[in-house]
Amino acid sequence: MRRHELSDAEWEFLRPLLPGASRGRKRLDDRTVLNGIVWKFRTGTAWRDVPERYGSWHTLHTRFRRWALDGTFERMLQAAQARSDAAGEVGWLVSVDSTVVRAHQHAAGARKGHRDRALGRSRGGLTSKIHLVCDAFGRPLAFVLTSGNTNDCTQFAAVMEAIRVPRVGPGRPRTRPAHVLGDKGYSSRAIRAWLRHRGISHTIPERADQIRNRLRRGSRGGRPPIFDKQLYKQRNVVERCFNRLKQWRGIATRYDKTAESYHAAVTLASLLMWA
Structure with a gap:
């Protein structure tokens, strides 16, 4: 195993989750292709600069785009989560947050058909933002990709509704965590009401301006939300x-021009965190 390649344990974890090969002429081995894809995103290199030992860069890019567009990576991630949930290894005390990602100049210039590129202009230039919810062990359960100038609280419902862990046996997928932890960016009446309506307990601190407004209104300001410092x-x-x-x-x-490709790369990295 070379640097940045899949270990034997990771490959044994991923191999059953891959789609079966279609009929026709023999194609490049899936492990070789995955190693090339993983090597490309772990190093941040261009497709054309991927070492020849992984095969033609065009083959790698074609297979990656096919799996990205047909939802293969997302189904593999859900299958890995379902396997862990069946074994009781998912911590349903979840945490939600976002991170901003700087977009390289190569990410610009996508074709006109790709309107939703999840790119926005801010002080740092072109950026994207990953809104993510993870389990108690720090493994991604779901995420939403937006432009970098998107406010966190506007995507809270979307990222929570993206949680969908299938059951190994009969039953509907699990979509509701036991408890949600979030920072002050998610402190709003709308978010707290959304959580209460679904019976989800939460620990989210109040912003300073919200505390001042509540105190200024006296008894009409209501009680402060319950906040557990140790749990937070x-x-x-x-x-x-x-x-x-x-x-x-x-x-x-x-570096990816399209949101689909970057979304697939984050999904692949998330998948390997479950391995």
Whole structure:
């Protein structure tokens, strides 16, 4: 095994999740292709610069785009989560947060058909943002990709509704966590009402302006939301999750022109965190 390639344990974890080969002429081995794809995103190099030992870069890119567009990576991630959930290894005390990713100049210039590129202009230039919810062990459960200038609270419902862990046996997928941890960016009446309506307990601190407004209104301001300081300390797992994802240079800096390709790269990295 060379640097940045899949270990034997990772390959044995991923092999049953891959789609079966279609009929026709013999194609390049799946492990070789996955090694090439993983090598490309872990190093952040261009497709044309992937070493020849992984086969033609065009073959790697074609297979990656096919799997990205037909949802293969997402189905593999859900299958890995379902396997862990069946074994009781998913921590349903979840944490939600976002991280901004700087987009390289190569990420610009997509064709006109790709309107939703999840790119926005901010102080740092072109950026994307990953809104993510992870389990108690810092493994991604779901994420949403937006432009970098998108407010966190506007995507809270979307990222929570993206949680969908299938059952190994009969039954509907699990979509509701036991408890949610979030920072002050998610402190709003709308978010707290959304969680209460679904019976999900939460630990989210109030912003300073919200505290002042509540105190100014006196008894009409209502009671402060319950806040457990000790439980809130566990929210750091989502920060560690982002740190692990950004060990992949092709994720820490976005080089992909389309949102589908970058989304697939983050999904692949998330999948390997479950391995």
